[in-house]
Amino acid sequence: xxxxxxxxxxxxxxxxxxxxxxxxxxxxxxxxxxxxxxxxxxxxxxxxxxxxxxxxxxxxxxxxxxxxxxxxxxxxxxxxxxxxxxxxxxxxxxxxxxxxxxxxxxxxxxxxxxxxxxxxxxxxxxxxxxxxxxxxxxxxxxxxxxxxxxxxxxxxxxxxxxxxxxxxxxxxxxxxxxxxxxxxxxxxxxxxxxxxxxxxxxxxxxxxxxxxxxxxxxxxxxxxxxxxxxxxxxxxxxxxxxxxxxxxxxxxxxxxxxxxxxxxxxxxxxxxxxxxxxxxxxxxxxxxxxxxxxxxxxxxxxxxxxxxxxxxxxxxxxxxxxxxxxxxxxxxxxxxxxxxxxxxxxxxxxxxxxxxxxxxxxxxxxxxxxxxxxxxxxxxxxxxxxxxxxxxxxxxxxxxxxxxxxxxxxx
Amino acid sequence: xxxxxxxxxxxxxxxxxxxxxxxxxxxxxxxxxxxxxxxxxxxxxxxxxxxxxxxxxxxxxxxxxxxxxxxxxxxxxxxxxxxxxxxxxxxxxxxxxxxxxxxxxxxxxxxxxxxxxxxxxxxxxxxxxxxxxxxxxxxxxxxxxxxxxxxxxxxxxxxxxxxxxxxxxxxxxxxxxxxxxxxxxxxxxxxxxxxxxxxxxxxxxxxxxxxxxxxxxxxxxxxxxxxxxxxxxxxxxxxxxxxxxxxxxxxxxxxxxxxxxxxxxxxxxxxxxxxxxxxxxxxxxxxxxxxxxxxxxxxxxxxxxxxxxxxxxxxxxxxxxxxxxxxxxxxxxxxxxxxxxxxxxxxxxxxxxxxxxxxxxxxxxxxxxxxxxxxxxxxxxxxxxxxxxxxxxxxxxxxxxxxxxxxxxxxxxxxxxxxxxxxx
Numbered sequence: 001x002x003x004x005x006x007x008x009x010x011x012x013x014x015x016x017x018x019x020x021x022x023x024x025x026x027x028x029x030x031x032x033x034x035x036x037x038x039x040x041x042x043x044x045x046x047x048x049x050x051x052x053x054x055x056x057x058x059x060x061x062x063x064x065x066x067x068x069x070x071x072x073x074x075x076x077x078x079x080x081x082x083x084x085x086x087x088x089x090x091x092x093x094x095x096x097x098x099x100x101x102x103x104x105x106x107x108x109x110x111x112x113x114x115x116x117x118x119x120x121x122x123x124x125x126x127x128x129x130x131x132x133x134x135x136x137x138x139x140x141x142x143x144x145x146x147x148x149x150x151x152x153x154x155x156x157x158x159x160x161x162x163x164x165x166x167x168x169x170x171x172x173x174x175x176x177x178x179x180x181x182x183x184x185x186x187x188x189x190x191x192x193x194x195x196x197x198x199x200x201x202x203x204x205x206x207x208x209x210x211x212x213x214x215x216x217x218x219x220x221x222x223x224x225x226x227x228x229x230x231x232x233x234x235x236x237x238x239x240x241x242x243x244x245x246x247x248x249x250x251x252x253x254x255x256x257x258x259x260x261x262x263x264x265x266x267x268x269x270x271x272x273x274x275x276x277x278x279x280x281x282x283x284x285x286x287x288x289x290x291x292x293x294x295x296x297x298x299x300x301x302x303x304x305x306x307x308x309x310x311x312x313x314x315x316x317x318x319x320x321x322x323x324x325x326x327x328x329x330x331x332x333x334x335x336x337x338x339x340x341x342x343x344x345x346x347x348x349x350x351x352x353x354x355x356x357x358x359x360x361x362x363x364x365x366x367x368x369x370x371x372x373x374x375x376x377x378x379x380x381x382x383x384x385x386x387x388x389x390x391x392x393x394x395x396x397x398x399x400x401x402x403x404x405x406x407x408x409x410x411x
Numbered sequence: 412x413x414x415x416x417x418x419x420x421x422x423x424x425x426x427x428x429x430x431x432x433x434x435x436x437x438x439x440x441x442x443x444x445x446x447x448x449x450x451x452x453x454x455x456x457x458x459x460x461x462x463x464x465x466x467x468x469x470x471x472x473x474x475x476x477x478x479x480x481x482x483x484x485x486x487x488x489x490x491x492x493x494x495x496x497x498x499x500x501x502x503x504x505x506x507x508x509x510x511x512x513x514x515x516x517x518x519x520x521x522x523x524x525x526x527x528x529x530x531x532x533x534x535x536x537x538x539x540x541x542x543x544x545x546x547x548x549x550x551x552x553x554x555x556x557x558x559x560x561x562x563x564x565x566x567x568x569x570x571x572x573x574x575x576x577x578x579x580x581x582x583x584x585x586x587x588x589x590x591x592x593x594x595x596x597x598x599x600x601x602x603x604x605x606x607x608x609x610x611x612x613x614x615x616x617x618x619x620x621x622x623x624x625x626x627x628x629x630x631x632x633x634x635x636x637x638x639x640x641x642x643x644x645x646x647x648x649x650x651x652x653x654x655x656x657x658x659x660x661x662x663x664x665x666x667x668x669x670x671x672x673x674x675x676x677x678x679x680x681x682x683x684x685x686x687x688x689x690x691x692x693x694x695x696x697x698x699x700x701x702x703x704x705x706x707x708x709x710x711x712x713x714x715x716x717x718x719x720x721x722x723x724x725x726x727x728x729x730x731x732x733x734x735x736x737x738x739x740x741x742x743x744x745x746x747x748x749x750x751x752x753x754x755x756x757x758x759x760x761x762x763x764x765x766x767x768x769x770x771x772x773x774x775x776x777x778x779x780x781x782x783x784x785x786x787x788x789x790x791x792x793x794x795x796x797x798x799x800x801x802x803x804x805x806x807x808x809x810x811x812x813x814x815x816x817x818x819x820x821x822x823x824x825x826x827x828x829x830x831x832x833x834x835x
Contacts, residue, residue: 022450025774060415065696070763071421072770074695089774096419104415121708128663129711129731135560209413237661239556270502271481271493281489284546287553307557309549336498343500347519350451354778 001376002359004189005196006367009203011212012184016363016372017199018191020356026092026192027357030102031364033187034180035082036159037152037220037298045159048079049123049168050176054086056115058105071097079157082297083368089357092193096202103206106186109177116170123165127158135238136408139305146232147246147301147404151223153294182213187367191360223248223299230404235411240287242307242408243317247397249302252295253369258381259389260293260302260397265341266333266390267291267304267324272340274324275304285312285320297369301404302397314407328394332387345382424769427803429796430782432613433623437631439607444786445623446615448779452520454616455780456626458534459513459791461642463604465579472600473579475547475592477507480514482543484536489543492529501526503533509580510721511791512604520622527629534605535634539597552586562659562666562832563731569655570668570727570830576648580720608636611790615783644722647672650828657832665737665833669744670727673821676719676792680817682805684717684726687817689764691715691751692728694771696763698747699728707743709736719792726821734834741829751818755811768806772799 004018039046054077055064068075073090088098131137140156148154159165188207190199226248250256267275268291275289289306304325308317352358366375432444462473481496481503482489496503499522504515514534518526558564568583575581607630614626649672659665674681685693692699692715699713713730732740775781789798 022448023777025777066763067418069694069696069767069770070418072424072766072773074767074771074774091422091424091770091773094419094421094770097421100415100419107415118705118708122704122711125664125709125731125733126711128733133562133663133731135557205413237560239560240553270497272490272497277490277493280550281546284549287550307553310553340494340498340500343522344497345500347453347500347502347517347522350453350519351517353451354449354453354780356777 002353002363004363004372006372007200009183009208011208011210013203013207013210014187014367015199015203016187016189016367017194017196018189018359018363019195020192020359023192023356024092025089025356026095026098026190026194027087027089027360028095028098028102029085029087029189029191029357029360029364030106031187031368032084032086032181033185033368034084034216035080036155036157037081038180038216038218039152039155041152041155042164043168043172044155044164045123045157046164046168046172046176047084048157048159049119049165050173051077051079051084052119052123053109053115053173054105056112056119057110059108059110061101061104062110064101064105067097068101073097081153081157083365085361085364087357087361095190095194099202099206102188103210106181106183106207107210109173111170111174113170116168116173120165120168123158124162127162127165131156131158136242139244139406139408142232142234143244143246143303143404143406146230146406147248148223150221151298152220153223153296153298178213179216183207183210184212184215187364189360189364191363192356220298226402226404229400231407232405233407233409235409238408238410240307240310241314241410242305243314243321244303244305244406245318245321246301246303246404246406247402249293249300249397251299252297256389256393259385259393261295262338262341262345262382262385263328263390263393264291264293264302265344266328266337269341269344275306275321278324279306279320283320285309285317318405325394325398329391329398332391335387338385338387338390342383342385346379349379423766424773427772427776427799429776429785429799430779431796432783432786435627437607437627439631439635441607441610441612441630441634443612443614443627443630444790445618446779446783446786447618448782449617452617454518454520454523454614454618454622455783456516456518456530457513457613457783458515458530459511459611459613459787460604460609461511461640462507462579463600464641464643465645467577467645469591469596470582471584471588471592472596473512474507474582476539476597476600476604477505477512479539479543479547479597480505480533480537482547483538483540484532485538486536487529487532492533495529496526499526503530520617523622523625527625531629531634537601539594539601541594544592544594544597548589548592552589555584555586555589562662562664563729565657566666566668566729566830566832569657569832570670570828573650573652573655573828573830574670574672574725575723576650578645578647580647580723602637603640606636606640607634609640609642613783613787615779647723653826653828655828655830656835657830659833662734662833664731665734665831665835666729666731667737667740667744668727668729668830669827670725671823671827673717673724673726675721675724676788676798677794680821681719681724682802683809683813683817684821686764686768686806686809687751687814687821688715688717688726689768690756690760690814691747694767696767698750699744702747703730703732703740703743707736707739709733709740721791737831737833737835745824748822748824752815752822756814758811761809761811761814765806765809769803772803
């Protein structure tokens with residue numbers, strides 16, 4: 001149970017306070033409701049490049065990092081297909097510095113040409129390091145456009161191609177800022193050794209004067225139902241063959257999401273999970289295998305991926321995965337097995353409540369989903385899932401015509 | 412009108428409060444430390460064992476024994492172990508390190524009585540079945556094949572091997588080393604190493620008398636020492652070759668790793684050298700990041716770090732840079748190391764680094780688990796919590812002259828091992 005208080009400033013900024021006096025630290029987390037899905041198809045990777053530019057100085061503060069480090073603070077950020085999230089941790093006595101820094105860059109950036117030029121290079125190196133210069137690094141660059149034909153989830157957060165990043169201009173940066181980076185599109189969570197009254201005062205002081213800006217109305221092309229199986233084979237400089245199967249699945253806010261999430265746990269969480277037990281240990285067909293969901297705000301994908309043991313054909317490996325998926329469709333999961341994944345979820349949540357930053361990020365994310373209180377109701381939603389729901393979701397999702405199969409063959 | 416150009420007032424960190432652990436020595440000589448704090452009804456139990464003497468002929472014994480601990484005992488198969496641990500929502504983790512290897516259990520208190528017997532069984536009665544060993548060997552060999560195509564992985568192991576030679580610190584196995592692991596050796600190694608006298612138990616979480624009793628009963632009884640394990644280690648024979656280039660035709664980036672063996676935490680200069688390391692590459696605003704990422708845009712990230720082991724320490728710089736700027740990046744790194752040795756750091760930069768390091772120490776004490784981690788850092792170096800008082804005192808009092816002196820004493824670029832994996 002994570003307690004919090006909530007208020008909204010007149011410019012639309014939503015603020016959540018989580019008082020936690022067991023720590024001498026504080027966290028200030030700001031979630032901007034913008035991700036790679038909001039990009040122009042001709043300028044992909046922009047939300048993420050923009051995140052880098054948020055550290056290139058703001059209108060009144062030439063250097064973001066230095067003053068924060070001077071008060072003993074640290075910060076970072078990440079961009080996903082759905083959101084961009086910035087966070088600061090620092091000694092709670094110095095919390096005002098976090099308000100000062102974050103409010104100034106919400107007010108306006110410095111829009112420095114030098115910063116844009118350098119960060120374009122940095123992001124291009126990131127593109128190479130994480131996606132191109134690694135075995136299997138480009139999986140999502142291939143899998144997304146295979147699974148999505150209309151929705152902007154068809155490109156990765158890093159972008160479709162390096163040229164999109166090279167082509168970014170300062171005018172684009174200014175337009176993106178005006179469109180997405182204003183109080184109405186943000187959720188701020190302040191947690192740690194702070195009081196709600198103190199946060200209210202500081203929020204009014206530093207964020208209150210920022211103009212509300214325009215509300216961004218999201219209107220994205222939705223993915224039409226997939227009607228036929230898709231398949232792509234890539235020959236790549238990789239040491240082992242690999243197999244990826246993506247299935248369309250419900251969105252994060254869908255009533256069926258929790259059942260599907262447990263489904264991925266049944267298949268691949270822990271050494272007792274079905275795919276590991278059967279395909280790695282018993283049948284010895286794979287050296288590793290995983291199942292997971294993208295947990296996306298619009299309809300996401302459920303992915304099963306694995307590396308077959310040398311000598312095992314892709315056909316055999318693939319058939320073995322389908323055999324396991326068919327079992328879930330044909331037979332209800334036993335109560336003990338379902339209890340197992342529920343227990344695992346319960347303890348994961350308990351351990352994650354030990355981290356102040358995790359709590360702050362979760363409160364922001366659930367507020368975006370509709371209500372921060374959903375964070376506290378999450379456990380009950382998992383506990384309520386029945387074997388029948390699991391079976392129905394399996395039947396809905398694990399269909400050939402709903403699948404996109406990507407095969408990597410070692411050169 | 413609000414003036415946004417001034418930094419709000421701030422305070423320096425004056426004190427770090429660490430939780431003092433409870434301590435008992437069990438009848439079988441196993442030392443137990445516990446840290447009680449927090450709201451959540453959960454515990455983390457770590458069982459830390461000192462590694463046996465490294466055998467260059469059988470370099471993977473320690474790794475294989477540790478990794479295969481959950482692969483079966485006389486009374487439980489690997490599948491049954493997994494079922495029990497997972498059913499109770501617990502996490503059983505095995506990790507091997509340079510000096511120690513450990514078994515960790517994360518568990519809600521309400522399930523502890525059901526999971527402890529499994530862990531007890533694993534550390535006292537593992538049997539390393541032949542079939543599981545064959546699976547382990549094959550899967551590890553496949554994983555290694557993938558890792559060997561990652562430039563940063565190759566750079567790290569090439570560097571360690573050069574600096575520490577054929578020891579646990581320089582471990583750099585190939586597929587053939589996996590193939591020669593034999594069950595009889597594993598059983599022998601296990602029996603020697605996983606004895607109570609060679610074990611330190613570190614428990615953190617919400618621990619009342621009942622939980623403590625559960626743990627002491629579980630590990631204090633029916634687990635005895637059979638003999639004295641050999642935990643001495645062979646001396647290092649570092650490579651004579653400082654420059655190591657592994658060419659990867661067609662690489663888009665080169666992984667660079669540079670550095671040297673150096674003092675460890677037990678040396679009085681260690682905290683001060685950490686200040687030097689932080690200035691150079693230990694935080695986002697460091698000189699290496701400011702120059703090579705934020706000014707030149709050669710890389711997504713560059714950093715330097717220090718590691719402290721029982722018999723040595725290491726100081727290293729690591730990055731992955733565009734293949735076309737590999738040479739330029741090397742020159743800039745050399746330049747930054749030399750500036751530390753020739754120019755006095757400004758008062759402004761030094762005070763920033765000091766505040767950053769103290770804030771970072773405070774921030775690293777997030778919950779009761781982190782207090783236990785801090786304890787492990789000093790305890791396994793033969794030190795105690797006084798270390799952190801010295802550490803904070805040294806960070807507060809270090810001068811620009813000290814930084815210059817230490818840089819000259821410990822950083823000699825010409826004597827650094829230099830590893831490049833990619834293209835020059």
